Amino acid sequence: MRPVVHVGLRGMLARPMDVSGIVLCAALLVVPRTPGATHQPPPAYTIAFKSFAPNNADIFIADADGTHARPLAPDPALDYDASFSFDGRWIVFTSHRRGQADIYRVRPDGTGLERLTDDPAFDDQGTLSPDGKSLAFVSSRSGQADVWVMDLATHAARAVTSDPAGDFRPAWSPDGRWIAFSSGRSRVRAACPNTTLPGPGPFVTPQYTGVYVVRPNGSRLRRISDSTEVAGTPRWSPDGSRLAFYVGERAQVCRGGLILGTGTTQIVSVDPTSGARDTLTSGDGPKVSPQWLSRTRVGYATREGIAFSDGAPGLAGDFESPAWSPDGRTVVFHRETDRRGDRDRDFQRWPSRDPRFALLRVPDASAFSPEGDRMVYVLTNFAGAVRNGALVLARADGTDRRVIYEGPLTEDMAGPAWSPRGDSILVGVGGFFQRAQFKPGQLMIVRADGSGLKPLMRDSVSVGMPAWSPDGRRVVYRTASGTTRQLYILDVATGERRKLETGSSFDSFPTWSPRGDWIAFTSKRDGDYEIYRIRPDGTGLQRLTHTPGNDAHPSFSPDGEWIAFATARQGFLDEAVQLLLGATFQPYGEIAVMRADGSDAHVVTDNSTEEGAPVWVPRRP
Known part of the structure; x- marks a missing residue:
C-alpha cells in the first residue's frame, strides 16, 4: 500500500482485433464479442499506449493477521478491491476477466463465481447491502465516478450521487439506511506551488477528499470529516454508531509526502451524529482502509503490511485494500502477482469503448x-x-x-x-x-x-x-x-x-x-x-x-x-x-x-x- 496524490495528467509523463500485422503473444487478455455484434467489422485503427496498470493482480484470502494467504478465484486478468458480505457468505470484487472492469462475487471457498455488473463503463469498489439484495459500487457510467446502487434481482441500477469531482469507496451502514463514501466535492482546486512537486504548478492536480454520508435514495447528503483535512476509506462500526476512516493534513498533499508514500495519516473513529472523535492510531506513516473487528478494535493497512489499533502483530507484505470477514477471522486483499518490469x-490488447x-x-x-x-x-x-x-x-x-x-x-x-x-x-x-x-x-x-x-x-x-x-x-x-x-x-x-x-x-x-x-x-x-x-x-x-x-x-x-x-x-x-x-x-x-x-x-x-x-x-x- 503506497498512498499518493495524483500529479497532472496521466498521459503527460496519460480491446477480434486487426492489429495491422502485429502477432500478439498467447498471454494477451481475451476480449469477448459484444452480444449481438457477430457481424461487427474489424477495427479500422490500432492505438498503442503506455499504462501503469499491473501486469496482473489477484484476490487472496488469509487468516486475520495476513498469514496463510491463498489465491481466491485466480485469473490472468486484474482482480482487486474485494469485500465480504455482511453475512460472510460472499466476497465481492472487481475483475477485468471479461475485458472491462466489472463486479463479481464468489464464495469464500472460491466456488459460485457470479458476474454482478455488465457494462462497458468502469465499475469498481462494490459492496453488498446488509440484506444482500443490493450492490453499492462506483461507476463511470455517467462520465464521472459516482456511487451507484443496483438491485441484484432486477439488475436495475441508479446513481445515488453525482459530482464531477468524483465519489468513491461506498460503505453501507449495518441497518442499510446510510451509505458512507469519500468525495473530492470540497471544490478545492488550488494547484501546488512549483517548489513542492515536480513541474509547474498547474501541472499538479491535487485531490482533497472528505468523508460523507447519504441515504441510498440520494437524500440527506452531509459531510462527516473536517473540511481542513484529507479523509477517506470510511467503514461503519458493527452497531452503526461510529465511522472509522483515515485523516491527514491537507498540506501533505502539496509537500509530496503522500506521493512518495512517506506522508502520515491516522485512523479516527467519529460519531456521525455528534461529531465526537477519537484517534485510534499514532506514529508516522500512512494508514488507510480501516475496518472494525470489534467495538473497540480496528484493522488497517500500512506501507509495511497489516496492523491493528490494539498493537497486535500483523504480517508484513503487500496487502492492498484489505477487508476482514464479519467474524474477524479472515481477511481478503489483492496484490500484484506478476512483477515483471x-x-x-x-504486449496486451485491451477493451475499447469504441470498436473502430x-x-x-x-x-x-x-x-x-x-x-x-x-x-x-x-x-x-x-x-x-x-x-x-x-x-x-x-x-x-x-x-x-x-x-x-x-x-x-x-x-x-x-x-x-x-x-x-x-x-x-x-x-x-x-x-x-x-x-x-x-x-x-x-x-x-x-x-x-x-x-x-x-x-x-x-x-x-x-x-x-x-x-x-x-x-x-x-x-x-x-x-x-x-x-x-x-x-x-x-x-x-x-x-x-x-x-x-x-x-x-x-x-x-x-x-x-x-x-x-x-x-x-x-x-x-x-x-x-x-x-x-x-x-x-x-x-x-x-x-x-x-x-x-x-x-x-x-x-x-x-x-x-x-x-x-x-x-x-x-x-x-x-x-x-x-x-x-x-x-x-x-x-x-x-x-x-x-x-x-x-x-x-x-x-x-x-x-x-x-x-x-x-x-x-x-x-x-
Whole structure:
C-alpha cells in the first residue's frame, strides 16, 4: 500500500482485433464479442499506449493477521478491491476477466463465481447491502465516478450521487439506511506551488477528499470529516454508531509526502451524529482502509503490511485494500502477482469503448516504423532513487527486442519518432519535465538498425518531444527553459531553426499531421492543458479541446482523420491518497480520440490506472 496524490495528467509523463500485422503473444487478455455484434467489422485503427496498470493482480484470502494467504478465484486478468458480505457468505470484487472492469462475487471457498455488473463503463469498489439484495459500487457510467446502487434481482441500477469531482469507496451502514463514501466535492482546486512537486504548478492536480454520508435514495447528503483535512476509506462500526476512516493534513498533499508514500495519516473513529472523535492510531506513516473487528478494535493497512489499533502483530507484505470477514477471522486483499518490469512485459490488447479503435498496450512511450513491422520504445530503469533511460528496438509484436542505447544514471529519454522514410529514429536524451533543470535534454538521431547514434542538434536550453514533417525535411520540437515551453521547427538539412509563433509561453507535445498542413500540440494558455492546432507557418491557430481536466499528448492517425490524446476529462476514479493497484500513480486519465477538427471527442479506455503516450500503429501493406 503506497498512498499518493495524483500529479497532472496521466498521459503527460496519460480491446477480434486487426492489429495491422502485429502477432500478439498467447498471454494477451481475451476480449469477448459484444452480444449481438457477430457481424461487427474489424477495427479500422490500432492505438498503442503506455499504462501503469499491473501486469496482473489477484484476490487472496488469509487468516486475520495476513498469514496463510491463498489465491481466491485466480485469473490472468486484474482482480482487486474485494469485500465480504455482511453475512460472510460472499466476497465481492472487481475483475477485468471479461475485458472491462466489472463486479463479481464468489464464495469464500472460491466456488459460485457470479458476474454482478455488465457494462462497458468502469465499475469498481462494490459492496453488498446488509440484506444482500443490493450492490453499492462506483461507476463511470455517467462520465464521472459516482456511487451507484443496483438491485441484484432486477439488475436495475441508479446513481445515488453525482459530482464531477468524483465519489468513491461506498460503505453501507449495518441497518442499510446510510451509505458512507469519500468525495473530492470540497471544490478545492488550488494547484501546488512549483517548489513542492515536480513541474509547474498547474501541472499538479491535487485531490482533497472528505468523508460523507447519504441515504441510498440520494437524500440527506452531509459531510462527516473536517473540511481542513484529507479523509477517506470510511467503514461503519458493527452497531452503526461510529465511522472509522483515515485523516491527514491537507498540506501533505502539496509537500509530496503522500506521493512518495512517506506522508502520515491516522485512523479516527467519529460519531456521525455528534461529531465526537477519537484517534485510534499514532506514529508516522500512512494508514488507510480501516475496518472494525470489534467495538473497540480496528484493522488497517500500512506501507509495511497489516496492523491493528490494539498493537497486535500483523504480517508484513503487500496487502492492498484489505477487508476482514464479519467474524474477524479472515481477511481478503489483492496484490500484484506478476512483477515483471517494462523490459519483460508482454504486449496486451485491451477493451475499447469504441470498436473502430483497437487498443494495444506497449511497455512504454513508443513509435512504429512507417511499414508497421517494427517499433522502438523508451524504457526507464529504476535503481532506488536514481534512474536512467534506454532505447529499445523490436519487432512490432514485441519480439526480437534489443537495447540500442542506454544512457548513464540520471539520463532520461522521451518522445521517440520514426522518420517517414523509415531510415532513422529521433529521441530526446537528457532530463525532461522536473529533471530538465539538472541535465538539459537534447535531440539524438540513430539509424533504424540501431547504429550511428549522434546528436541532431545542440541548444543552450533543454530540447525534446520531436516530431517529423511528412516529407522528412523538418522536425518540430519543444524547448524548455525555466517555466517556459516553446515550439521550434528545424530544417534537418541546413540546421536552420525558427520559432513557431503560437502566442503562448507554455506549449509542448507537438505532432505533425500526415498531410503536413497542421501541427497539433498541448498548451496551458487557458488555465489547464488543452490541445490546439496551428499551421506550420504560424497561422490558423485553433483550440480543439474544451473540457475541464488536462488534455495532452496528441497524435494524428495515419490518414489524418483522427487525433488520439491523453485526457483527464472523466476525473478521478478513486481516492488519490489510496494506492490500490501497485505501480500506478494516478487513478484518472484515459486515452481518447477526436476528429482532426476537435469534433466527436470520446474516451476509448475507462479504468482507474494511468494511461498515456498514445501513438498509432500503421497498417502493414
